[in-house]
Amino acid sequence: MSIQIIIDSLFKGFGTTVAIFFATLVIALPLGLVFSFLQNSKIKVISGFMNAFIWIIRGTPLMLQLMIIYYGPGLLFDMRLRDFEFPATLIAFAINYACYFSVIFKGGMNAVPKGQYEACQVLGMTKSQTFVKVAMPQIYKNILPPMSNEIITLVKDTSLANIIGLGELLFRANSIRSITANIWPLFSTGLFYLVFVGVLTILFAKLEKRTNRYR
Numbered sequence: 001m002s003i004q005i006i007i008d009s010l011f012k013g014f015g016t017t018v019a020i021f022f023a024t025l026v027i028a029l030p031l032g033l034v035f036s037f038l039q040n041s042k043i044k045v046i047s048g049f050m051n052a053f054i055w056i057i058r059g060t061p062l063m064l065q066l067m068i069i070y071y072g073p074g075l076l077f078d079m080r081l082r083d084f085e086f087p088a089t090l091i092a093f094a095i096n097y098a099c100y101f102s103v104i105f106k107g108g109m110n111a112v113p114k115g116q117y118e119a120c121q122v123l124g125m126t127k128s129q130t131f132v133k134v135a136m137p138q139i140y141k142n143i144l145p146p147m148s149n150e151i152i153t154l155v156k157d158t159s160l161a162n163i164i165g166l167g168e169l170l171f172r173a174n175s176i177r178s179i180t181a182n183i184w185p186l187f188s189t190g191l192f193y194l195v196f197v198g199v200l201t202i203l204f205a206k207l208e209k210r211t212n213r214y215r
Contacts, residue, residue, distance in 0.1 A: 013172035032101025148204035
């Protein structure tokens with residue numbers, strides 16, 4: 001196997017890793033916000049169910065959830081889904097990270113003093129106006145540090161998708177290792193992850209620096 005083929009394979013795997021990362025964020029961030037609203041619901045059945053669901057998801061390994069979603073349909077309904085690796089990965093990752101994001105969103109919301117909500121009501125502002133114009137800027141400042149940690153963790157968690165045979169970066173590097181009996185592709189994956197995490201770290205540091213100006 002030539003070096004060029006190996007490099008092309010690693011870059012293709014990295015592309016799949018990046019696709020998992022961004023697709024998960026696109027779904028998990030708004031879903032996590034919805035989950036946080038449900039957690040704060042005044043209807044006890046809804047808030048109780050949501051809290052129990054989030055407790056289960058956060059209390060079990062992401063790898064286990066991924067395997068259940070991928071193998072579950074075949075074991076329960078005796079059916080085989082073709083090309084289900086990426087959808088299964090996306091479902092598992094989106095639900096898992098939405099639960100973690102919801103806890104962060106909930107903490108950010110609860111950190112906003114209730115007096116500000118009451119003042120907005122006195123001024124005649126609607127609930128949506130209060131949330132967007134008053135609460136959300138403060139929530140953003142509060143959640144940015146923990147949210148950035150979770151997002152950086154997501155970069156490394158994408159490697160779990162190799163357990164179900166999805167051709168992401170680590171899967172391809174390990175396949176090359178098994179064929180060529182050469183370990184350097186595995187070390188190369190570390191470089192890919194380091195660069196990816198490094199870019200995100202710099203980006204979040206700049207965002208946090210900008211928010212600190214207004215504190």
